[in-house]
Amino acid sequence: MKPKSIAIVGAAETTELGRIPNLSQIGLHADAALNAMKDAGIGPKDIDGVATAGETPVTIAHYLGITPKWVDGTAVGGCSFMIHVRHAAAALESGLCKTVLITHGESGRSGIARSRPAVSPGSLAGQFELPYGPMGPPTLFTIPVLRYMKTYGITEEELATVSVVQREWAAKNPRATFKDPITVEDVLNSRMIAYPFRLLMCCLVTDGGGALILTTSDRAKDFPTKPVYLLGTGESVETPMVSQMEDFTSSRAFRVAGAKAFDEAGITHRDVDHLMIYDAFAHLPIYGLEDLGFCKKGEAAAFIGERNTAPGGRLPLNTNGGGLSYMHSGMYGMYALQESVRQMRGVAPAQVPGAKLSVCHGVGGMFAASGTIIMTNEA
Amino acid sequence: MPEGQRARPQPTPETMHFWEGTKAGELRLQRCNSCRKVYFPPRPFCPHCASREVSVFRASGKGRLYSYVIHHRPVPGFTPPYAIAVVELDEGPRMMTNIVDCPETPEALQLDMPLEVAFEKMDDEITLPLFRPAKG
Numbered sequence: 411m412k413p414k415s416i417a418i419v420g421a422a423e424t425t426e427l428g429r430i431p432n433l434s435q436i437g438l439h440a441d442a443a444l445n446a447m448k449d450a451g452i453g454p455k456d457i458d459g460v461a462t463a464g465e466t467p468v469t470i471a472h473y474l475g476i477t478p479k480w481v482d483g484t485a486v487g488g489c490s491f492m493i494h495v496r497h498a499a500a501a502l503e504s505g506l507c508k509t510v511l512i513t514h515g516e517s518g519r520s521g522i523a524r525s526r527p528a529v530s531p532g533s534l535a536g537q538f539e540l541p542y543g544p545m546g547p548p549t550l551f552t553i554p555v556l557r558y559m560k561t562y563g564i565t566e567e568e569l570a571t572v573s574v575v576q577r578e579w580a581a582k583n584p585r586a587t588f589k590d591p592i593t594v595e596d597v598l599n600s601r602m603i604a605y606p607f608r609l610l611m612c613c614l615v616t617d618g619g620g621a622l623i624l625t626t627s628d629r630a631k632d633f634p635t636k637p638v639y640l641l642g643t644g645e646s647v648e649t650p651m652v653s654q655m656e657d658f659t660s661s662r663a664f665r666v667a668g669a670k671a672f673d674e675a676g677i678t679h680r681d682v683d684h685l686m687i688y689d690a691f692a693h694l695p696i697y698g699l700e701d702l703g704f705c706k707k708g709e710a711a712a713f714i715g716e717r718n719t720a721p722g723g724r725l726p727l728n729t730n731g732g733g734l735s736y737m738h739s740g741m742y743g744m745y746a747l748q749e750s751v752r753q754m755r756g757v758a759p760a761q762v763p764g765a766k767l768s769v770c771h772g773v774g775g776m777f778a779a780s781g782t783i784i785m786t787n788e789a
Numbered sequence: 790m791p792e793g794q795r796a797r798p799q800p801t802p803e804t805m806h807f808w809e810g811t812k813a814g815e816l817r818l819q820r821c822n823s824c825r826k827v828y829f830p831p832r833p834f835c836p837h838c839a840s841r842e843v844s845v846f847r848a849s850g851k852g853r854l855y856s857y858v859i860h861h862r863p864v865p866g867f868t869p870p871y872a873i874a875v876v877e878l879d880e881g882p883r884m885m886t887n888i889v890d891c892p893e894t895p896e897a898l899q900l901d902m903p904l905e906v907a908f909e910k911m912d913d914e915i916t917l918p919l920f921r922p923a924k925g
Binding site: 530531532534536537538539540541542543544545548549552553554555556557560601602603604605606607651653654658 | 795798799800804830855858859860861866867870871873874875884885887895901911917
């Protein structure tokens with residue numbers, strides 16, 4: 411993608427976040443999509459490209475009354491939406507369509523018509539992981555962490571510090587689910603879920619949705635919103651089985667996606683004003699900071715502990731409070747993108763003063779997939 | 790006794806040799822005849838060089854505790870807290886497993902401790918490769 415050739419011209423979350431008992435999964439997609447269309451000042455007849463995960467593009471296009479010329483149903487977990495942005499950029503740049511809508515909606519808490527793909531007992535994960543008693547992300551995403559901690563001498567206190575710092579950001583955000591300050595002791599005294607992970611090191615489970623509208627930058631002036639330009643994008647996948655990761659201390663998918671996005675954007679780490687790293691669990695910002703190249707191996711926990719990513723620090727990270735404190739419907743990537751857009755528009759509740767460049771990094775599955783989007787508000 | 794039964798693997802044509810092996814008390818891995826690399830999980834070609842010329846062989850059944858979590862919530866077939874572990878086999882590949890004959894505590898479960906395979910029969914067709922602290 412040519413840097414700045416594509417712009418995000420519409421962005422919105424669902425009207426409510428948290429517990430939404432009056433909307434099913436598709437209803438959350440639609441609520442977010444309608445809010446994003448209103449934000450961009452357009453209607454369904456103006457949209458000719460649809461990308462989504464959780465639901466199929468067929469379902470979303472039909473439900474919203476859209477006749478697409480391009481669809482993308484890439485569904486690789488929570489970073490699917492970063493990858494949709496990347497694919498949409500390629501489609502828009504090559505003229506396959508003119509205006510793309512990307513939607514997410516998930517009834518993570520209320521569970522109303524939520525689609526949860528089952529693992530087949532004959533799949534490799536069904537044969538070689540499931541029999542040993544994992545139950546979802548808290549027992550799988552966390553499997554590599556003891557190896558990381560032993561390799562680099564990281565303590566449970568340092569892991570807990572990630573949650574504490576993110577709660578500081580959440581305190582500044584009226585829409586955050588949890589806003590009350592917490593201490594390292596609070597985290598370490600919270601209920602054990604899967605050692606070494608305690609409740610406050612794990613993400614929330616909430617209802618919500620979000621949607622984005624993209625077009626080519628030459629058309630961005632026709633929209634009422636402040637355009638947010640795509641500077642670089644990256645994607646990759648590694649393995650559907652966390653036990654088969656090449657390196658338990660680093661995600662190959664993170665490294666590949668991140669390096670590609672930085673290369674495409676032609677930026678250095680010093681250029682980054684704002685950073686989002688998908689935090690389903692407390693170790694993810696640590697892996698992300700290292701695999702994206704912001705920190706050397708083994709140094710990210712100390713970097714967070716020294717308050718570099720906290721309010722007032724030099725690298726504001728997860729400024730909405732993250733999946734740990736803001737919200738987490740199941741596929742959180744859309745909310746990370748929304749916060750990057752808000753920061754680039756200058757309207758975030760915890761706005762980073764003068765921020766011009768945001769890196770938004772997502773994970774899918776349990777280190778299975780990754781997508782990185784770099785945005786700027788400078789034309 | 791824990792309630793319910795753990796998830797039962799369903800062997801496929803490409804993995805049958807592995808499950809026939811555990812039933813016979815053998816941990817079977819595959820090695821590429823071309824590049825000589827050992828790999829897991831099973832497939833009828835080499836994931837390193839794509840050669841279809843591969844062999845099944847009996848592994849030593851020895852390895853070391855590579856990483857784990859101790860799950861504190863109930864799952865059918867398990868009594869919490871129980872460890873979900875990854876063992877690194879002496880031949881190189883890693884596999885998920887459970888640890889038996891050992892307290893399921895952070896103090897007892899030290900990373901890099903030597904382990905050996907302990908087969909546990911689930912039913913007439915399926916025997917699971919679990920691991921226990923190596924003797925001696």
